[in-house]
Amino acid sequence: MTMPIKIRESSPLHWALRVVGVSALAAIAVYFASNAAPSTLGKITEACTLAIAAVSLNLLLGFNGQISLGHSTFAGLAAFTAGYSVNAWHWNPWVSLGVACVLCFALGLLLGLPALRLKGPYLALVTLAVAFVWPTVARKFLQQTVKASTLKGMRLRPPTWTGLANNRVDRALFLFWLSLVLLVITYAIVRNLRKSRIGRSLVAVRDNETAAAVMGVNLPFTKTVTFGISAALAGVAGWLAAAQLATLDENSFSILTSIKYLLALFLGGAATLAGPVVGAFTYFFADDLLKTNAPKWDFLPGPLSKGPVASFLLGVLVIVFVFIAPLGLVGFVKAQGRKLAVVVPPPLRPAPKASDPTAHASPAPAGEVE
Amino acid sequence: MTPERAPLLEVRDLVAGYGAVQVLTGLDITVAEGEVAVMLGANGAGKTTTMRAISGMINRKGTITFRGEALTRRAPDEIVRMGIAQVPQGRGTFTDLTVEENLRAGAYVRKGSGIEADLEEWFGVFPRLRERRSQKAGGLSGGEQQMLAIARALMSRPKLLLCDEPSLGLAPIITQELFDVLKRLNTEQGLSILIVEQNANLALRIAHSVFVLETGSIVASGTAQEISNNDAVRTAYLGY
Ligand SMILES: Nc1ncnc2c1ncn2[C@@H]1O[C@H](COP(=O)(O)OP(=O)(O)O)[C@@H](O)[C@H]1O
Ligand SMILES: [Mg+2]
Numbered sequence: 001m002t003m004p005i006k007i008r009e010s011s012p013l014h015w016a017l018r019v020v021g022v023s024a025l026a027a028i029a030v031y032f033a034s035n036a037a038p039s040t041l042g043k044i045t046e047a048c049t050l051a052i053a054a055v056s057l058n059l060l061l062g063f064n065g066q067i068s069l070g071h072s073t074f075a076g077l078a079a080f081t082a083g084y085s086v087n088a089w090h091w092n093p094w095v096s097l098g099v100a101c102v103l104c105f106a107l108g109l110l111l112g113l114p115a116l117r118l119k120g121p122y123l124a125l126v127t128l129a130v131a132f133v134w135p136t137v138a139r140k141f142l143q144q145t146v147k148a149s150t151l152k153g154m155r156l157r158p159p160t161w162t163g164l165a166n167n168r169v170d171r172a173l174f175l176f177w178l179s180l181v182l183l184v185i186t187y188a189i190v191r192n193l194r195k196s197r198i199g200r201s202l203v204a205v206r207d208n209e210t211a212a213a214v215m216g217v218n219l220p221f222t223k224t225v226t227f228g229i230s231a232a233l234a235g236v237a238g239w240l241a242a243a244q245l246a247t248l249d250e251n252s253f254s255i256l257t258s259i260k261y262l263l264a265l266f267l268g269g270a271a272t273l274a275g276p277v278v279g280a281f282t283y284f285f286a287d288d289l290l291k292t293n294a295p296k297w298d299f300l301p302g303p304l305s306k307g308p309v310a311s312f313l314l315g316v317l318v319i320v321f322v323f324i325a326p327l328g329l330v331g332f333v334k335a336q337g338r339k340l341a342v343v344v345p346p347p348l349r350p351a352p353k354a355s356d357p358t359a360h361a362s363p364a365p366a367g368e369v370e
Numbered sequence: 371m372t373p374e375r376a377p378l379l380e381v382r383d384l385v386a387g388y389g390a391v392q393v394l395t396g397l398d399i400t401v402a403e404g405e406v407a408v409m410l411g412a413n414g415a416g417k418t419t420t421m422r423a424i425s426g427m428i429n430r431k432g433t434i435t436f437r438g439e440a441l442t443r444r445a446p447d448e449i450v451r452m453g454i455a456q457v458p459q460g461r462g463t464f465t466d467l468t469v470e471e472n473l474r475a476g477a478y479v480r481k482g483s484g485i486e487a488d489l490e491e492w493f494g495v496f497p498r499l500r501e502r503r504s505q506k507a508g509g510l511s512g513g514e515q516q517m518l519a520i521a522r523a524l525m526s527r528p529k530l531l532l533c534d535e536p537s538l539g540l541a542p543i544i545t546q547e548l549f550d551v552l553k554r555l556n557t558e559q560g561l562s563i564l565i566v567e568q569n570a571n572l573a574l575r576i577a578h579s580v581f582v583l584e585t586g587s588i589v590a591s592g593t594a595q596e597i598s599n600n601d602a603v604r605t606a607y608l609g610y
Contacts, residue, residue: 207463
């Protein structure tokens with residue numbers, strides 16, 4: 001058999017590989033759910049939350065080529081919406097999720113407007129300004145509306161059908177599964193979008209605006225709506241964060257949060273589907289490991305032994321990594337994997353008969369390994 | 371001599387530019403149904419601007435009529451739907467999309483039926499693209515990318531294809547191959563084509579009519595034969 005092995009898209013083998021992959025991931029999740037301590041589940045929940053934010057940023061930056069340093073603000077807006085509406089107005093948390101997403105979508109559209117005229121560093125600056133303004137807005141809101149220095153987080157009760165009790169352990173378990181489900185949904189939305197006609201147009205706009213426009217892609221519409229959708233998905237991450245945090249304050253979603261989203265995305269690989277998820281988990285647990293072991297770095301000289309060594313080391317690691325694998329972990333693995341096996345598209349169907357307009361719509365006959 | 375044909379595209383007194391900068395100052399061209407028209411012009415003469423004005427990418431004044439319908443006020447997507455496709459200067463292939471995705475992206479304004487059949491058809495015309503169907507377009511050679519850009523434009527099922535300096539950056543032998551394909555599309559499929567070029571030798575061989583553009587307006591026009599015999603044009607654009 002010659003290398004690389006060719007696997008036909010949607011062939012039985014391809015499906016089998018997909019099923020094995022998804023089952024393995026599900027088995028890992030079940031394993032953790034039944035064996036891990038609540039604190040570990042909490043960490044995984046946090047990693048999933050970061051992953052949702054990174055996936056949302058990937059849609060905008062990876063696939064559509066618009067940079068945003070303001071994604072922390074969307075998450076913050078959603079978290080504050082959830083925390084306030086659930087505590088002060090006793091809203092149903094699920095309603096607050098919907099409202100938070102709509103608000104973020106609207107703010108995203110709004111921010112997408114200046115983005116139509118700005119590119120690269122200029123767009124980065126405008127979105128950076130938004131991220132900088134957020135803490136002030138949050139502080140004013142806390143002072144004038146909440147009349148406290150912090151806002152309580154949102155305490156989610158596991159619904160009765162889950163069979164989970166409303167205690168610390170069961171709530172951790174519930175949040176763990178909820179964050180996984182929300183991550184899967186977010187991932188599926190972005191994946192299906194990317195594989196569709198709209199998704200091709202997003203990448204087309206990123207790669208060559210002029211060529212996309214002469215093909216009939218409406219640039220302003222595509223770019224602003226992408227900004228809106230990405231913001232709404234970042235809102236999901238913010239809402240989920242509100243469910244994990246005991247309190248929210250003006251610094252909960254600072255510019256550093258946006259930087260974290262960016263690092264997670266580039267570590268995993270921008271413009272790949274799995275990249276932001278892999279990147280978020282890698283980033284989160286590398287950070288966690290370094291922080292837990294931070295006392296061990298005491299031997300370092302001078303200020304290094306006192307300062308936030310873990311953050312510093314993580315920064316260095318990410319920079320080094322970006323040099324070794326500029327396409328991110330997933331990009332790197334894909335490049336290596338292509339030497340072993342490639343997925344090839346199914347053969348095209350011959351021209352459909354005029355009398356049978358649905359002929360081309362059914363999937364092509366499955367091929368075998370060649 | 372070319373037989374009289376019905377006009378497909380008529381451009382009259384076209385004025386267009388960028389903001390305060392007026393590039394086209396009253397341009398007239400006519401492309402007849404089923405013909406290959408070539409517009410010659412030096413660097414900066416306004417060739418790309420003309421293409422962008424026809425495709426609706428920039429504001430323009432004057433009249434542009436396509437198959438009897440005015441399109442001066444229409445948006446790019448409507449113009450594509452009416453049957454005009456543009457291959458932009460520098461090809462503009464989407465480097466991170468596969469060859470097939472590029473072609474499917476070209477069918478953006480079309481819904482559903484016939485896209486698969488058209489893929490099959492253009493893979494037949496451009497066998498190199500079929501071989502590279504699932505590869506990223508960024509990995510293609512310059513000539514292959516130009517072929518891809520043309521095939522992609524054809525995916526919108528145009529009546530008129532606009533090609534902006536297709537030979538740019540290509541070796542003469544590749545350019546020759548490219549013009550052979552364009553010629554075939556014209557004769558076999560009845561596709562009308564408007565090509566703009568700086569270097570006209572190869573383009574003139576497949577042209578029915580030729581326009582010469584200088585600083586924003588047409589200074590000479592005629593059949594390929596007439597233009598080739600025009601001494602001033604010959605020294606300026608043909609180099610002999
Ligand atoms: N986006 C733009 N903004 C301002 N001026 C432009 C722009 N694009 C082109 N021009 C100017 O318009 C003139 C014609 O350009 P163009 O149509 O690209 O020429 P050609 O395609 O014949 O080389 C040139 O003087 C060029 O500098
Ligand atoms: Mg030009």
